[in-house]
Amino acid sequence: MNAYGCLLSLFALAPIKWTLVETCLSITNSTQDSILQRWFPTFSRLISPLIPSKNNKSQGVRDWEDVIEDSLLGLNLIRETEEGDYQFHQLVRKYFRSKLEQMPEAGKLKQSFCKVMVLEAQSLPQSPTKEQVDGIAPSIPHVAEAATELQQWLEDEDLTWPFIGLGRFYEGQGFYKLAEPWLKQCLEASQNRLGENHPSVATSLNNLAGLYKDQGRYSEAEPLYQQALDLWKQLLGENHPSVATSLNNLAGLYKDQGRYSEAEPLYQQALDLWKQLLGENHPSVATSLNNLAGLYKDQGRYSEAEPLYRQALKIAVQQLGENHPNTQTISRNLSTLLDKG
Template sequence: MTNHSDSQVTRQEIFKDVQANGNITVGNITQIYKIVNNLGELPKPTGFPQNIPASNTDKFVGRERELERLHQQLQSNHSVVIAAVEGMGGVGKTELAIQYSLLHLQLDNYPGGICWLRARESDIGLQILEFATTDLSLHPPENLELPEQVRWCWQHWRQGETLIVFDDVKNFSHVKPYLPPQLSQFKVLITTRLKLDLAGSLFLKVLSETDALLLLAQLIGEEKQNQELALAKELCQRLGYLPLALQLVGRYVKKRNITLADMLKRLEEKGLGHPSLVVKENDPTWTLNVKNGVAAAFELSWSELSDDAQQLGCLLSLFALAPIPWSLVERAATEQDSEELEDARVELENLHLLQGGDTYQLHQLIQEFLRNKQNNLVNADEQKDNFCKVFVGVAQSIPDSPTLQLITSVKDAIAHLAEVAQNLTDAVSDKNLISVFVGLYAFYSGQGLYAIAEPWCQLCVSVLQSRLGEEHPDVASSYNNLAELYYYQGLYSEAEPLLKKALSLLQRLLGEEHPSVA
């Protein structure tokens, strides 16, 4: 962490080469963050009206391009400009707005002040009045209604370009009456989980692996990360490169002084419920200014959804972490007509819980959150049954020797069929259980991909033995399929005992006169 003994000299040194006045570049911003981890550490200029909240991070990484683009959007014309930072919960929208505000506070780009408004709260008008009276010494006439008092404040605001931040907007119509007038001095920055489709919308993605590792190293120490680099990469991937999750887990690892292997094991056991990802109320001791844990951040979005959208979210959580063709969703959602389903999908997209176009995908922590919700549904078992029936149908459509055309038609469903085979066999009937694995076997072996097909054949034997017992014709078939795979690869010594087991079992179960025995 940088030590600033002489604040004025340090500030001048850090910012001396930076071009301001609407022309700050990625290079400039990168240079600043190389010298100082977080602009919140710098002393703030005095005599400047601002109420920027404290930063939520020790180290701000990977958002230089977004900071540049945000400034370009806000300076793009001579009337009021609204730029919106959109994205899923935990992706760092508020932190980006804080860092943008701190950066341009130091650059003196908003002499009219930086006014931060907590838009999730209902008293936006009162917050504006409070800033105007406390920081600008304005006193609007008391005989006016609140909206007129706010309008009076805008008209009598301090001169110079002014940044107004509406943080965490959950309903744009609640904010609209309090937007400043169309005067060139006002620039409006909105952070939101909503998809507002404004001309100045900036969609914030999760961090790249490089930046996620940089953030983690800052939290746990570079030496520790370098010693466990493969595990550090695995941890970043496990957390979906989500800044909030990386912040919380990194600080937990540092505080507990545990290995990354231990951390991964704990997350495997408890997932989103693990204490590292939960922020307890009134316990900011190791979480800085973070108010919500990961699940709590997602819960804010979940509570905004209709019942139909919640049902769809739960259904989508059953799919694998792979692109999801919409046609498969329609087949699995048997209770809803296509238009209702589309409406529910748009709700999820509007809150950035779902991303896509032709196919759709969930972030892995959102998938985990929604799976927990799915387990608590009244109709959880029915939803799983309908889901699995779709993929049993897909599996049964794949012949032993699939054509290229058939392979192309089912390939987008294979990852989700594999998800059923690995995690959802409890929802598949005894009669159809073998079909799930035979479909995967046929898809891969039919293309000569025997090494990929083999684990599915082995899993098939294991699952069928466990579920159906040793004395079942489908168990014999599973031996036969695995033997056939070995035979194709010339592994005759592995194939022969399995074929003998299959034959012996079928003779015993079906008798000598049965076609399957022949």
């Protein structure tokens, strides 16, 4: 029971989906020399055959349920929620967390937990659907645990991901005030651990700027976008995809403010860079053409916008298919333009 409790004490004081625990165990048991075998020989022998395999997942799930019922629920260490998740009592969690801290290699288990939370955060796209938001919602308190209490156990390359996932979760629902502190912490954590001149800092600046832009806080977004662009150029050179993306973002900010003369050269630079880096028929080129066409449309320059929309649509259909969301967006934009004409 000590082993079970120590593992579960890493999770936040919130309902726990057992699939997250299984993933933690799978990662932990696959590490060199098997951490659990060195810590908990009896526990490792118990759980090893119970971790669901690709060929026997349903049986593994049933076995896990038996272990939960006999070893955890049976001793009232955790309770089962109406949704079928599991919840630790606060005092029980505190007790097992103190036991965990006495383990000689507790850090390895914390790293495994953090890796699972990073994977959860990475599963949420930049503009999540309601279904995707609802799907990850039960994991959010545990992702937040990795970002805060267990931040030091995140690997450098994973440091920003819990914060990014939390920001996307709240921003995707329009909860900007809840997203902002996570994106600010992301920037601060990146700067503190990785230094001011690091790609993760540029990404963090860009993400925070995007949040401000979505709220119409343009004066706060602009310097952050500019810092991100300058940093990308400094770190990666003038000819890099991240520079093209950053140019596009700054141009979009100017466009939203009606600063068309400032937006146009940036959109054009981004387009030229995408073509240079990825070729004439890449989906990113289609997106860039669509953006420049939208700028022309907003100025009433319809004769200049139409051929760009048509080029963008041709590339999108060819590379992504007619039913892809990006293709459909470009198609709608072209239809709207033609209706105006």
